[in-house]
Amino acid sequence: MAQMANLDNATIDLNALRDHARKELVAALESLDGKKVFILDPKLSGPLALIAQTSLLKEHGVENLYHLSGDPIQSDLRNVIYLVRPQMKLMKMIADQIRHDTQVKIQRQYSIYFTPRRTIVCEKVLEDEGVFADVVMHEYPLDLIPFDEDILSLEMETAYKDAMVDGDRSSLYYVARALTKLQAVFGVIPNVKGKGKGAVAVFDMMKRMRREQLGALPPYSGPPEIDMLILLDRQVDMVTPMCTQLTYEGLIDEFMNIHNGAVEVDPTVMGAVPSQRKMKVPLNSSDKLFRELRDLNFGIVGQVLRQKAEAIKADYTEVRTTDRQAQSVSDLKEFVKKLNVLPEMTRHTNIAQHLTATYTTKPAFLSRLHMEQTLVEGRSLDVTLEYIEDLIQKQEPLTSVLRLLCLFSLTNNGLLKKNFDHIRRELLHSYGFEHVFTLNNLEKAGLFIKQEGKSNWALIKRNLRLTVDDVDDANPNDIAYTYSGYAPISIRLVQQALKTGWRPIDDTLRLLPGPWFEKKQASIMNPGMPAEGGLDTTPLDHSGVHLADGRRSLILVVFIGGVTFAEISALRFLSAQEGVKTDFIVATTKLITGSSLLQTLIEDPS
Amino acid sequence: IVMRESWEIAKDRQMLTPGRGSALQNPRQRLLEQAQELYSRARDHTFQAKAAEEAARLLKVQQELTMSEGQAVFINSSVSDTIRTLITIGNQQRAQRIRSDFKVPEKRWYFLKIAALAATRDFEALEKF
Numbered sequence: 249m250a251q252m253a254n255l256d257n258a259t260i261d262l263n264a265l266r267d268h269a270r271k272e273l274v275a276a277l278e279s280l281d282g283k284k285v286f287i288l289d290p291k292l293s294g295p296l297a298l299i300a301q302t303s304l305l306k307e308h309g310v311e312n313l314y315h316l317s318g319d320p321i322q323s324d325l326r327n328v329i330y331l332v333r334p335q336m337k338l339m340k341m342i343a344d345q346i347r348h349d350t351q352v353k354i355q356r357q358y359s360i361y362f363t364p365r366r367t368i369v370c371e372k373v374l375e376d377e378g379v380f381a382d383v384v385m386h387e388y389p390l391d392l393i394p395f396d397e398d399i400l401s402l403e404m405e406t407a408y409k410d411a412m413v414d415g416d417r418s419s420l421y422y423v424a425r426a427l428t429k430l431q432a433v434f435g436v437i438p439n440v441k442g443k444g445k446g447a448v449a450v451f452d453m454m455k456r457m458r459r460e461q462l463g464a465l466p467p468y469s470g471p472p473e474i475d476m477l478i479l480l481d482r483q484v485d486m487v488t489p490m491c492t493q494l495t496y497e498g499l500i501d502e503f504m505n506i507h508n509g510a511v512e513v514d515p516t517v518m519g520a521v522p523s524q525r526k527m528k529v530p531l532n533s534s535d536k537l538f539r540e541l542r543d544l545n546f547g548i549v550g551q552v553l554r555q556k557a558e559a560i561k562a563d564y565t566e567v568r569t570t571d572r573q574a575q576s577v578s579d580l581k582e583f584v585k586k587l588n589v590l591p592e593m594t595r596h597t598n599i600a601q602h603l604t605a606t607y608t609t610k611p612a613f614l615s616r617l618h619m620e621q622t623l624v625e626g627r628s629l630d631v632t633l634e635y636i637e638d639l640i641q642k643q644e645p646l647t648s649v650l651r652l653l654c655l656f657s658l659t660n661n662g663l664l665k666k667n668f669d670h671i672r673r674e675l676l677h678s679y680g681f682e683h684v685f686t687l688n689n690l691e692k693a694g695l696f697i698k699q700e701g702k703s704n705w706a707l708i709k710r711n712l713r714l715t716v717d718d719v720d721d722a723n724p725n726d727i728a729y730t731y732s733g734y735a736p737i738s739i740r741l742v743q744q745a746l747k748t749g750w751r752p753i754d755d756t757l758r759l760l761p762g763p764w765f766e767k768k769q770a771s772i773m774n775p776g777m778p779a780e781g782g783l784d785t786t787p788l789d790h791s792g793v794h795l796a797d798g799r800r801s802l803i804l805v806v807f808i809g810g811v812t813f814a815e816i817s818a819l820r821f822l823s824a825q826e827g828v829k830t831d832f833i834v835a836t837t838k839l840i841t842g843s844s845l846l847q848t849l850i851e852d853p854s
Numbered sequence: 855i856v857m858r859e860s861w862e863i864a865k866d867r868q869m870l871t872p873g874r875g876s877a878l879q880n881p882r883q884r885l886l887e888q889a890q891e892l893y894s895r896a897r898d899h900t901f902q903a904k905a906a907e908e909a910a911r912l913l914k915v916q917q918e919l920t921m922s923e924g925q926a927v928f929i930n931s932s933v934s935d936t937i938r939t940l941i942t943i944g945n946q947q948r949a950q951r952i953r954s955d956f957k958v959p960e961k962r963w964y965f966l967k968i969a970a971l972a973a974t975r976d977f978e979a980l981e982k983f
Contacts, residue, residue, distance in 0.1 A: 641962040642969070643934060669901060677933040677956065681909035684902055 252298060253509060253532035258397035259802055259831045260434055260473050266394050268433075269299045276361050276388050277308040277329065284327035286310040287345075289338060292331060292363065294508035295393050295403045316341055320348040321356075330360045331388060334367040343377035350382075361388040364402075364422050391426035392835055395509050396532045399816065400835040402426060407837035408482055408809035409848040411446055412693040419837055420446055423808055424453035427477070427835075430804075431458070435472030436769050437804065441745050444481020444762035446808040451479060451765070474833070475801040478745055482809025482845075484760050485737035486695060489842040490655040491620050493814035494732045496549045497531065497542040500599065501813050502841050503607050506531060517602045518595065529595060537592035543817035545721035545729050546608065549600050556593060560586060616652070617732075623655050624734050625715055626706055632656060633667060640674045646683075646850065647843040649675075654695040654846070661703035668698045685851035693849065694761070704759045711756040712740040727818040739818040742805055746822075746830060800829045810840035886910035908956065912936070915952065933958070934966055941970035 255262040273296075277286070286305060288296065293315065305313060312323045316332060318341050332338045342360065349356055362370065365387050374380045392400040407419035427450070431437060436458075442451050482489075493502055504511050512526040520527065533539045537556075541549055567575070567583050607613055619632050636656060639649045653671065657663060663671065672687055690696035709715060714735050716728035727743070728735035737760070744753050750766055757764050805819065811834060819832040838844075886909050893903035916928040916936060923943065928936055933956050940949035953963050 638961075638965075641934075641959075641965045672901060673905075674959075674962065676905055676908075677958070677962070680930070680932040680935075681905055681912070684905050688902075 252301075252534075253394070253396045254534040255394055255397050257533070258394075259800075259833065262394040262397065262400070264433060265392060265400070265430075266299060269390060269393070270304070272388060273300055274304070274308055276331070276359075276386065277305065277310065279386065280327040280329060280357060280359055281309075282327060283309050283311045283325050284329055285312045285314065285321060285323045285325050287314045287316050287321070287328060287330045289330075289332040289335075290315040291333060291405075292390075295390065295401075296331075298393050298395060298508055299390075318344050320352075321345050326356050328356050328358045330358070332360065332362060334362045334365065334370045336369060336373050339370050339373040340377065342383075343374060343379045346379045346382050347377075358383045359386065360384070361386045363388045363390040364425070365389065389425075391422070391429055395839070398820070398831075398833050399839070400833065401839055402835075402837045404837045405840075405844070406848050408840075408845055409689070409693075411809065412483065413689045413849065417449060420449050420808065421453060423806065423837065424450045424457060427806065428454055428457040430474075430835075434474055435470065437474045437477040438472055438769055439476040439767075440479070440769060441476070441750060441764070441766045442479035442481075443741060443750075443757065443760065443764040444479075444484040444808070446481035446483065446762075447479035448763050448765065450806075450808060451767070473802065474804050476745075476803045478742055478803060478805045480738055480741065480805065480807050481762055482807060482811075483694070484741070484762055487624070487655065487658050488731075488734075488736040488738055488815060489810070489812055489840060489845055490651050490658065491624065491731050491734060491842070492617060493730065493812055493841070494546055495542065495730050495814045495817045496544050496546050496600075497538075497817065498730070498812060498814035498841075499546045499603055499608070500531065501839075502843070503603060505841075505844075506813070506839070511599075513599070513602070518598050529599070535592055535595075537589060537596055541596060542813075543730075543820050545724070545732060546600075546603070547732070548722045549596075550604070551722070553593065553597055553600060556589070557597075560590075560593075616648075619652060620655060621733065623652075623659050624709070626659060626709065629656075629660065633663075633671075637671065637674060640671070640678050643678050646679050646686075647846050650686075650690070650696070650846050650850075651842045654690065654842075657696045659703065659705045660699065661701060661705070662697040662699035664699050682851060686849060689849040689851065695849075708737070708756060708759050711753065711759075712737060712744075714740065724821065727821055730814040730818045730821070736815050736818055738807070738811075738815055739822070742803075742819065742832075743822060746803075746828070800831050802831050802833065804833045804835060807834065807836040810838045810845055811836040812840060812842075886913065908933075912956070915955070919948070934962065937963075938966050938970045941967055942974050 255266065277284070302313070311325055314321070316330065316338060321328065330342060332342070342358075346358060360366075360383050362385065366385055371380065371385070374383060392402055395401050402419075402422060404419050404422065407423075410416040410419050431454075440451060442448055493499060497506070500506060500511055504513060509532045510528050510530045512528050515521060515523050515525070515527050518527055518529070531538055531542070541552065544552065563583055563586055567580070615635075619635050622628060622632055632652075633656065636649065636652050639652065662668070675687065676683055687696065712735070714728075714737065716726050716733055716735060719726055719728045719733055721729050721732060726735060727739050730736065741750075741757075744750060750757060750764060807815070816834050819834065822828060823831050886906050890903050890906035890910065893899040893906055912933060913929070916931070919928045919936070919940075920926055923945070925943075927939055931939065933952065937949050937952055937958065940946075940952070952958070
């Protein structure tokens with residue numbers, strides 16, 4: 249199990265959130281007496297590991313821990329607890345297991361915990377399968393899981409697809425519910441800004457939930473700990489995830505996939521003996537060196553590591569050459585303490601070297617970056633389209649092809665009909681006709697469309713200063729360093745919200761998808777008060793947050809539909825700037841890369 | 855109209871997927887033809903109608919190939935995959951025919967040919983290019 253992130257340094261008490269989730273888990277486990285089998289939706293085991301260690305499960309009577317599959321339960325124990333997402337195919341597996349038990353005449357008690365909530369569809373499936381009467385159903389509201397001291401995630405990977413393609417708003421409901429709960433713990437957030445359809449919907453639901461006093465948590469008294477909430481629908485900025493992240497953590501995620509705050513690597517990469525089993529390397533702020541490296545542009549990571557290595561070497565030479573008599577024990581102790589960083593040094597040197605050797609120095613990677621830059625800057629479109637056509641005809645991995653294609657479509661407001669049809673045909677011929685549905689999904693989400701009308705990308709780019717020519721990756725002065733010259737739209741909007749509010753950029757906001765708002769929420773949550781007066785929201789007339797006492801303000805940025813690590817790095821960079829007295833906490837439905845997001849839109853026939 | 859279209863798409867989806875991987879390919883053939891029917895009736899779906907038509911045609915060719923080559927590697931693979939497999943197993947003629955039947959652009963054809971010949975280490979044929 250990967251090491252959990254240390255949350256002690258978080259700007260708000262995230263340990264409280266983790267403890268709360270843990271407590272509810274224990275309550276679930278204790279709902280059946282004695283020893284029990286705990287069967288887990290495989291998709292949940294990663295997130296759950298961020299809440300509780302296996303030892304905690306053992307302490308509360310879990311004898312066997314299994315991933316849910318279609319196979320019968322291998323245990324003599326009578327008590328079975330399931331923890332699952334409300335999905336139909338999982339219900340079928342549960343039904344299979346129960347029916348198998350009935351056949352071989354094993355009597356058991358079955359408890360199903362749904363997270364985040366039970367749904368009528370699932371109940372219906374259990375009913376149809378004839379096991380409805382055998383199970384007891386509960387809910388385990390696993391909401392925002394702390395991934396790090398400034399990252400919270402709901403871990404709902406299909407949130408974007410659900411909302412954009414299927415018109416399913418349940419993920420928006422979960423976001424609203426989680427934020428309502430957060431407000432119950434940390435106080436009502438006085439300033440709220442939002443952009444995009446999803447953002448508006450979430451805020452509306454939040455207001456309604458407050459009115460209905462959902463959550464049943466005791467009302468919070470005292471000043472609010474979070475000063476501003478910014479809700480961003482991923483749809484507002486799909487360009488950013490389609491570009492390759494160039495920060496250290498972002499690149500690791502792009503090439504090696506970070507899951508639940510850890511990356512799995514081949515042991516040889518880490519200099520260990522070759523083995524079938526992959527090594528799990530935790531990546532969070534508890535690793536002090538990683539904390540330093542994660543937000544840097546990858547181009548300078550090697551340099552920083554070298555400097556650190558040289559510093560250690562210099563210290564070592566000093567220890568060796570100074571007169572032994574003159575050396576005090578405390579000098580030595582000082583030196584040994586510095587050596588503590590060595591395991592981390594080795595770890596990150598290995599990872600960085602692997603990234604360099606296997607990916608970032610390859611011509612394919614470099615030409616791809618060049619194409620992305622060309623597209624973002626809106627230059628020579630024929631060349632990029634031909635490049636994409638080549639990728640398709642060579643049958644390069646579908647997600648990486650679609651990323652570039654969507655970037656093309658997004659920055660050009662679609663493809664000319666002639667090109668649109670040609671590229672679509674080439675895609676179907678190369679990857680199979682079943683992708684007619686993938687194309688349909690992309691079209692519905694507005695990611696790959698036929699051109700109708702001119703693109704206003706050039707205007708958006710200029711107004712928000714999205715491309716910065718002379719950004720120095722080693723000593724950056726702008727968030728554009730995260731993509732070596734491109735500044736994420738999403739973070740530019742946050743920056744603007746901080747500086748002047750959104751009113752002055754009305755014209756630009758209009759060019760981006762979806763409505764927007766800036767509101768104030770009454771800060772006192774008084775359950776005794778009539779709903780109208782205290783809870784009504786009024787438009788915000790001044791720009792940002794002004795704190796008289798010189799305290800740093802805290803802004804919660806919520807990315808509905810997913811966020812990339814590079815965007816988080818850009819926020820951290822902002823808060824470290826001189827004169828910016830703001831800390832950020834990021835909450836999202838899922839930590840994504842462009843590829844993992846598109847993967848949810850690809851129709852898999854199997 | 856939008857409702858009707860989406861209903862048709864949903865129906866297509868249901869029709870196309872169950873056939874996948876099953877041994878009975880003929881019902882699938884019929885479903886694809888039906889899909890084409892439905893798509894061509896709906897407005898603005900000429901592209902999908904054409905795709906369904908091509909998919910049905912490809913499936914037919916693949917069924918023939920499975921019989922004639924005695925290998926079950928063709929079904930469920932794409933047009934490009936089918937061409938590549940054919941070149942790999944040395945059936946250039948058949949590959950050529952699919953190329954013209956499905957109007958494969960020259961560039962894609964050469965990419966596939968090079969990939970297939972390189973995979974089989976047929977350097978002689980590669981030289982001849």
